[in-house]
Amino acid sequence: MTTEHGGPATTPSQTVGPFFALPGGLPWPDGPEVVGPDTEDAFLLRGRLLDGAGEPVPDGLVEMWQADEHGRFAHPDDPRGSSTSARGFGRCATGSDGEFWFRTVRPGALPTPEGEWEAPHIDVTVLARGLLDRVVTRIYFPDEEEANAADPVLSTVDQQRRGTLIAGVEDGAFRFDIRLQGTGETVFFAV
Template sequence: MMQNLHQLKESPSQTAGPYVHIGCMPNFLGNTGTYPVDLGVSPMLDGALGQAITITGRVIDGAGMVLRDVMIESWQADAAGHYPGQPGADANVTGWARFAADFDTGFWTLHTIKPGRAPAPNGQLMTPHIALWIVARGINIGLQTRICFADEAPANAACPVLARVEHKDRIATLLAHATAPGTYSFDIHLQGDAETVFFDI
């Protein structure tokens, strides 16, 4: 029997722990044979429309240490700003991916297509962005942030979500910067003066 919603209590959260990859990304660790491929290995299929891009970055803690055991999930629209299941959505864009940092270097990499401007719930167009969910040892509740793009200045200025960031100088912490054509860099800082903007979702 389903409980009434007002009787349900929030379950306590806990850190992802050092072994989250074993259950979520066994092939990434070399534990093959359980699944043909890990879930979310790519947010797109062959034939996806739009500009193919590669984003690399690190997750850095308050002491300046690079987290080498971080796992990240991403969610995005297609190049036209449609999410999977919406009318007109690109069937070759799943929108969701799961990836992890390299245990030796601490760098993570996302190969995807640059998303278009999707509408916010109020109908205003958001800037092109990729939503991220971040978990690692010591993070008790998964962190939510976004990758926006520094080369989308007009869209960034008109984005209703970025407009809600109170301290405007911190919007820079959400911007990926082009390092070469089709290649971007985006570091995530958990604490400190350069702390990335995180969203309470």
């Protein structure tokens, strides 16, 4: 196709898909239930996915994975093996208000190959319109000040931006909003 001046025509702008709120969009059988509601010490983690203007992203997908309470993963690459029945994985599509939630348990600290310890945290992947690739971040807990201060990953983040990785407490649950761009943008990691 060419324009009246003989040059190539541009294609109209399009929002990058896929759109996860549509039926059949990357289903996960247990959805956001990483552990069952009767699991001892289970808690809710709630948040909103927001764009650069602070508006909700209603068609995003938030995944989380984590170690169990003893710092072990339910995955064959962890030679220590998980000591609980927790799957350590959940997936939640965002609602019309950008809200997502997970029911989970607090993970334990993780040993590093260098002999250090990572503070208890939850790993998060976000997929949404306009993103050509996933973005990855972490959620740390607000009452783990000493462990957070010694965490070898968190300590690489500029002091002014570390707060974007620490959950808050709201109505008996943890709260973690994810800002994709702009003022207060959540820190994302290259993986």
